[in-house]
Amino acid sequence: MALLVRLLSLGVALALGPAATLAGPSKSPYQLVLQHSRLRGRQHGPNVCAVQKVIGTNKKYFTNCKQWYQRKICGKSTVISYECCPGYEKVPGEKGCPAALPLSNLYETLGIVGSSTTQLYTDRTEKLRPEMEGPGSFTIFAPSNEAWASLPAEVLDSLVSNVNIELLNALRYHMVDRRVLTDELKHGMALTSMYQNSNIQIHHYPNGIVTVNCARLLKADHHATNGVVHLIDKVISTVTNNIQQIIEIEDTFETLRAAVAASGLNTVLEGDGQFTLLAPTNEAFEKIPAETLNRILGDPEALRDLLNNHILKSAMCAEAIVAGMSMETLQGTTLEVGCSGDMLTINGKAVISNKDILATNGVIHFIDELLIPDSAKMLLELATESDVSTAVDLLKQAGLSTHLSGKEKLTFLAPLNSVFKDGVPHIDAQMKNLLLNHIVKDQLASKYLYHGQTLDTLGGKKLRVFVYRNSLCIENSCIAAHDKRGRYGTLFTMDRMLTPPMGTVMDVLKGDNRFSMLVAAIQSAGLMETLNREGVYTVFAPTNEAFQALPPEELNRLLGNAEELNNILKYHIGDEILVSGGIGALVRLKSLQGDKLEVSSKNNVVSVNKEPVTETDIMATNGVVYAITSILQPPANRPQERGDELADSALEIFKQASAFSRAAQRSVRLAPVYQRLLERMKH
Numbered sequence: 001m002a003l004l005v006r007l008l009s010l011g012v013a014l015a016l017g018p019a020a021t022l023a024g025p026s027k028s029p030y031q032l033v034l035q036h037s038r039l040r041g042r043q044h045g046p047n048v049c050a051v052q053k054v055i056g057t058n059k060k061y062f063t064n065c066k067q068w069y070q071r072k073i074c075g076k077s078t079v080i081s082y083e084c085c086p087g088y089e090k091v092p093g094e095k096g097c098p099a100a101l102p103l104s105n106l107y108e109t110l111g112i113v114g115s116s117t118t119q120l121y122t123d124r125t126e127k128l129r130p131e132m133e134g135p136g137s138f139t140i141f142a143p144s145n146e147a148w149a150s151l152p153a154e155v156l157d158s159l160v161s162n163v164n165i166e167l168l169n170a171l172r173y174h175m176v177d178r179r180v181l182t183d184e185l186k187h188g189m190a191l192t193s194m195y196q197n198s199n200i201q202i203h204h205y206p207n208g209i210v211t212v213n214c215a216r217l218l219k220a221d222h223h224a225t226n227g228v229v230h231l232i233d234k235v236i237s238t239v240t241n242n243i244q245q246i247i248e249i250e251d252t253f254e255t256l257r258a259a260v261a262a263s264g265l266n267t268v269l270e271g272d273g274q275f276t277l278l279a280p281t282n283e284a285f286e287k288i289p290a291e292t293l294n295r296i297l298g299d300p301e302a303l304r305d306l307l308n309n310h311i312l313k314s315a316m317c318a319e320a321i322v323a324g325m326s327m328e329t330l331q332g333t334t335l336e337v338g339c340s341g342d343m344l345t346i347n348g349k350a351v352i353s354n355k356d357i358l359a360t361n362g363v364i365h366f367i368d369e370l371l372i373p374d375s376a377k378m379l380l381e382l383a384t385e386s387d388v389s390t391a392v393d394l395l396k397q398a399g400l401s402t403h404l405s406g407k408e409k410l411t412f413l414a415p416l417n418s419v420f421k422d423g424v425p426h427i428d429a430q431m432k433n434l435l436l437n438h439i440v441k442d443q444l445a446s447k448y449l450y451h452g453q454t455l456d457t458l459g460g461k462k463l464r465v466f467v468y469r470n471s472l473c474i475e476n477s478c479i480a481a482h483d484k485r486g487r488y489g490t491l492f493t494m495d496r497m498l499t500p501p502m503g504t505v506m507d508v509l510k511g512d513n514r515f516s517m518l519v520a521a522i523q524s525a526g527l528m529e530t531l532n533r534e535g536v537y538t539v540f541a542p543t544n545e546a547f548q549a550l551p552p553e554e555l556n557r558l559l560g561n562a563e564e565l566n567n568i569l570k571y572h573i574g575d576e577i578l579v580s581g582g583i584g585a586l587v588r589l590k591s592l593q594g595d596k597l598e599v600s601s602k603n604n605v606v607s608v609n610k611e612p613v614t615e616t617d618i619m620a621t622n623g624v625v626y627a628i629t630s631i632l633q634p635p636a637n638r639p640q641e642r643g644d645e646l647a648d649s650a651l652e653i654f655k656q657a658s659a660f661s662r663a664a665q666r667s668v669r670l671a672p673v674y675q676r677l678l679e680r681m682k683h
Helices: 002-016 029-044 065-070 106-113 116-124 128-133 145-149 153-160 163-173 243-249 251-263 282-286 290-297 300-308 379-384 389-397 429-436 505-510 513-525 528-532 544-548 552-559 562-571 639-666 668-682
Strands: 048-054 076-084 138-143 190-192 199-204 210-212 215-224 227-232 275-280 325-328 334-340 343-346 352-359 362-367 410-415 454-456 462-467 472-474 489-494 537-542 586-590 596-602 605-608 611-620 623-628
Touching (some): 029 076, 048 065, 106 128, 106 215, 106 227, 116 128, 116 138, 116 153, 138 215, 243 275, 243 352, 251 275, 251 282, 290 300, 379 410, 505 528, 505 537, 505 611, 513 528, 513 544, 513 562, 605 623
Parallel strands (some): 138 227, 275 362, 410 489
Antiparallel strands (some): 199 210, 325 334, 334 343, 352 362, 605 611, 611 623
C-alpha cells in the first residue's frame, strides 16, 4: 500500500511538471515585483520587463499591480517603457530579448550593466581590477554612472586624489567576499563588506524595493563568472555612529538632545535595533507655544510619549517610499508616511527637511515640525483642534474652559460644530449647568462602556450609557468619531447636545400641555404607577391632536372602555430604552402589550409603524418619550391586518385545492374531497 501511494504521488507530480516536483522557497518581494514587470511586458517578446519612469526624471521602477494601475510614483505621473529584464539582451531582427547576457567576470560585467564609471575607477587602483577579473566569489553593489556624477565635487576630488587608499577603500566598501543574490537580502540584515569588515545595511521592503545603506537597488542579480553585480543609485559610505551619537554631534538637535536625556530614551537610541527617528530640529520646537513646550518638557510621561511618537519601529529609507504607507511608532500610534515628488511627507505634510542620515541602528530624517501625540495634549488642546470648536467657545464664554486644561481626570462629551448650524445658544445659568453636564468625572474609553452604565457629571447629573448594534449613545447623544485620549482627559465627539433627564416619564408628560389628554387616558387605564416607577421604557406619546383626530364616538368608546384603553396604551410603550441614534434603518421593539412596534429612521425622520414622529428623544429618568400625532393600533385591531388574515386563509385553501387537484388527476377517489374544497373557496 505504501508503495502504491508513493507511485501515485510521483504520477501526480510528473503530471504537474518540474515546478511541482522541484518547488523552491517562496519568492522575495523584489522577485515578485520583477515577475509582475515580466508579465506586463510579455506581449513585447520574451524576457521583456515593463518599467515605470517618472516623467521629467531618470527614475525607473519595477512596480507592483497597484502602482501599475495608478501610473504614479510619489504622486508624479509615470510613463511605461519596455526594457530587457536583468540578465538578457536583444538580438537584431528578433522580438523581445531572447539572448542571455554573456557571462563575464565582475570587471567586464560592470560595463554591461551601466556602471562603467565604477569600472573606470577600478582601473585607477592598482589592486582591485585583478581581483575582479580573477578567481573567487564576490558581490559588488555598483553605483550607476549617474550616482557617481551626482557626488559633490569635493567628495569626488578627495577620492580620486588618493586612489590607492581613499578610492580603493570606498570601492571595497561596496563589495562582499561571497555571492549574495536578492533572495538572500533580508530586511534588517547586515553584510560584512571587504573594507575593514564594516557592515552594509540591507532593507528589503514589502513593496519590492531593496536598499543598501539607503541606496536603491536598480537592477539586481547580474551574474558573473566570479560573483554577482547589483546596480544601485548612490555611492554608499561607511556608517560608524548610532542614532544617539548623531543627535549628540548635530547642532540643530540641541533641544532634542536635552529632551532625550530628560526622558531616558538615550538608551533606546544607542542600543541595538533598526529604528527610524523623525528628528525634530530646534526650529520645530520653537514653533509651538512656550507654555505648551515647557509643560511637556516638565512632564516626564508626556515627554516620553512625545519622543516615542517620533520613532518608527523599523528603519525606513526615503527611497523605499513610493506611495503612502502606515507606520507604527514606539508610542503605538500610526503615522502616514508618504511622498510628493522628491519630498517625504508625514500625515500629508512635507515636514522633512533632510533625509536618510544613516546610523548603525537605523536612519534619521530631520523634521521641522513637532508630531505631538494626543496622549501628550491637554483636553482643551484636543478639543480646540477638533471639529468641536464651537463647544469649546461656549465653555470659554461660560468660564468653564479651565476644567479642560487642568490635571483632573475628565471626559468631555463635545457636540460637533454642525449641531449649532442653526445658531449658538445664549449663556445663562441653565446653559452653564448643561455644559457642566457634558463633562464626566473620569477619563473614559468608549470601548469599555457598557449598556446601563451610569456616568457622573460635573453638573451633578447621572448620565446613562446605551449600547446598540451600530451606535454607542449617552442619553440622547451618540458618539460620532473615535475617542481622542489626552494626557489627563478624553474627548468624545457627540452628534448632538445632551438633554439629561429631568423626571420620570409621567413627569415629562404632565409637564407638557401637548399630552394632557394622554395623561388623562393613562390615569383611566391605570398605567400611571407603571410610568412613574423605575424602569426602561420607550413611550410613543400621542399628542392631544392625535386624540382629537378620532371620531367623537370612537374616542368616547375608547375612553369609556378601561380594558381596551389599557391594551392600546401599552402598545405605545416599548419595554426598553431606544433613543433615535440607536434606531438605524429598522428596529422591531416589543411593546408592553406584547406585539412589536416597527421603528425606523430615514433621512433623519423617525417613524413608528410608518407614522412620522414629530419630536424625538425627550429623556426621562425611566425612559424616553417620542411625540406622535396619531393613535397606534395593535395588529389585532387593524382592519388591514384582519383583511390580510382572510387573504392568507384564502391563499392556504387555494394551495390545498391545487394540491388535491393534482392528486385528483392521478386518482378519481379524491374527486369528492376536491369538490368540497372548491365549495369552501366560494364561501
